[in-house]
Amino acid sequence: MAQQVRGVIARSKGAPVELVTVVVPDPGPGEAVVRIQACGVCHTDLHYREGGINDEFPFLLGHEAAGVVESVGEGVDEVAPGDFVILNWRAVCGRCRACRRGRPWYCFATHNAKQKMTLTDGTELSPALGIGAFAEKTLVAAGQCTKVDPAASPAAAGLLGCGVMAGLGAAINTGGVGRGDSVAVIGCGGVGSAAVLGARLAGASRIIAVDVDARKLAAAQKLGATHTVDSSAADAVEAIRELTGGNGADVVIDAVGRPETYKQAFYARDLAGTVVLVGVPTPEMQLELPLLDVFGRGGALKSSWYGDCLPSRDFPMLIDLYLQGRLDLDAFVSETIPLDGVEQAFERMHKGEVLRSVVLF
Numbered sequence: 441m442a443q444q445v446r447g448v449i450a451r452s453k454g455a456p457v458e459l460v461t462v463v464v465p466d467p468g469p470g471e472a473v474v475r476i477q478a479c480g481v482c483h484t485d486l487h488y489r490e491g492g493i494n495d496e497f498p499f500l501l502g503h504e505a506a507g508v509v510e511s512v513g514e515g516v517d518e519v520a521p522g523d524f525v526i527l528n529w530r531a532v533c534g535r536c537r538a539c540r541r542g543r544p545w546y547c548f549a550t551h552n553a554k555q556k557m558t559l560t561d562g563t564e565l566s567p568a569l570g571i572g573a574f575a576e577k578t579l580v581a582a583g584q585c586t587k588v589d590p591a592a593s594p595a596a597a598g599l600l601g602c603g604v605m606a607g608l609g610a611a612i613n614t615g616g617v618g619r620g621d622s623v624a625v626i627g628c629g630g631v632g633s634a635a636v637l638g639a640r641l642a643g644a645s646r647i648i649a650v651d652v653d654a655r656k657l658a659a660a661q662k663l664g665a666t667h668t669v670d671s672s673a674a675d676a677v678e679a680i681r682e683l684t685g686g687n688g689a690d691v692v693i694d695a696v697g698r699p700e701t702y703k704q705a706f707y708a709r710d711l712a713g714t715v716v717l718v719g720v721p722t723p724e725m726q727l728e729l730p731l732l733d734v735f736g737r738g739g740a741l742k743s744s745w746y747g748d749c750l751p752s753r754d755f756p757m758l759i760d761l762y763l764q765g766r767l768d769l770d771a772f773v774s775e776t777i778p779l780d781g782v783e784q785a786f787e788r789m790h791k792g793e794v795l796r797s798v799v800l801f
């Protein structure tokens with residue numbers, strides 16, 4: 441039987457979020473219902489609320505979550521009731537052209553639940569990134585659940601479901617950072633700080649954190665930045681070059697996603713180095729670069745979607761490293777809040793006061 445739970449929705453563009461009753465159907469074939477234990481507040485939830493993603497209001501917000509599988513539908517064998525899982529927005533299909541080429545982390549046809557969650561009057565909800573986890577329970581495709589060691593704290597584990605994975609993966613997967621590399625990260629919010637941590641995990645010897653906010657630089661230093669640059673006061677490109685023997689860094693990660701930060705990344709990179717764009721630009725942004733510089737500087741200009749992660753490969757491994765004390769996911773949890781605290785958490789995020797606010801259920 442369908443269940444009624446409390447959940448946070450964005451009813452219309454720009455309006456404050458609301459705590460309402462959500463109807464969650466029983467899982468159908470290939471689906472699972474998950475009891476949410478923790479869900480982080482990500483910039484993308486705010487983008488949905490602002491109408492920046494699409495117009496399919498009302499949205500059931502929340503997508504950086506961990507919880508316990510409550511029930512599964514017909515034909516589900518990858519997870520079972522009682523499993524501790526991290527939810528992901530990349531349930532790979534195994535059949536699209538990316539999957540067929542052996543690159544499932546690009547999957548172009550990822551799975552979501554087929555049935556809809558609704559309001560009590562029957563209005564269909566659009567779950568953020570196909571998840572919708574600012575709710576006591578949510579309905580997802582079973583492939584969106586990745587089983588991990590239940591010894592992990594749900595608040596920390598859930599963060600791997602989006603921003604922290606995007607940052608770690610931008611360094612480790614997309615940037616291919618290796619032992620001894622020099623890395624610069626521009627923008628050290630939740631995503632950029634995770635890129636700093638990823639660079640350290642991958643063995644980078646020099647990790648330069650760049651931000652316009654001193655609080656973010658202090659946090660990045662705790663996560664492994666060897667040098668910091670306040671780009672509100674100093675020229676980021678000059679500073680990064682100075683810190684890398686005049687050459688520029690092997691890998692530069694833009695975790696802001698603006699034309700000016702992308703240009704900094706482009707010119708702060710060593711010859712034949714790699715630029716990774718993980719920050720998400722908005723539709724009106726344009727980039728102009730001398731084509732000769734694009735050619736002459738060589739190397740690779742890459743984008744990182746969700747850190748090019750493969751949840752089934754990466755989540756269990758990263759949780760194991762976390763449990764061994766080698767990956768400080770707890771450092772990203774700035775505060776824990778109740779389900780009715782999401783609107784205030786958006787304000788704190790906007791003011792740059794937190795890496796992550798996490799709703800605990």
Ligand SMILES: NC(=O)c1ccc[n+]([C@@H]2O[C@H](COP(=O)([O-])OP(=O)(O)OC[C@H]3O[C@@H](n4cnc5c(N)ncnc54)[C@H](O)[C@@H]3O)[C@@H](O)[C@H]2O)c1
Binds near residue numbers: 483651656718747
């Ligand atoms: N590629 C992906 O799959 C993926 C996944 C999640 C989030 N994101 C994107 O990553 C970006 C960062 O997300 P977040 O959660 O870390 O946001 P955030 O707001 O926590 O962090 C942004 C940081 O950039 C800094 N900043 C802003 N302008 C700057 C500038 N000109 N120079 C240097 N630093 C500057 C801010 O001070 C802040 O610390 C967003 O665009 C988000 O949408 C991408």
Ligand SMILES: [Zn+2]
Binds near residue numbers: 534535547
């Ligand atoms: Zn696919």
Ligand SMILES: [Zn+2]
Binds near residue numbers: 482483503603
């Ligand atoms: Zn997110």
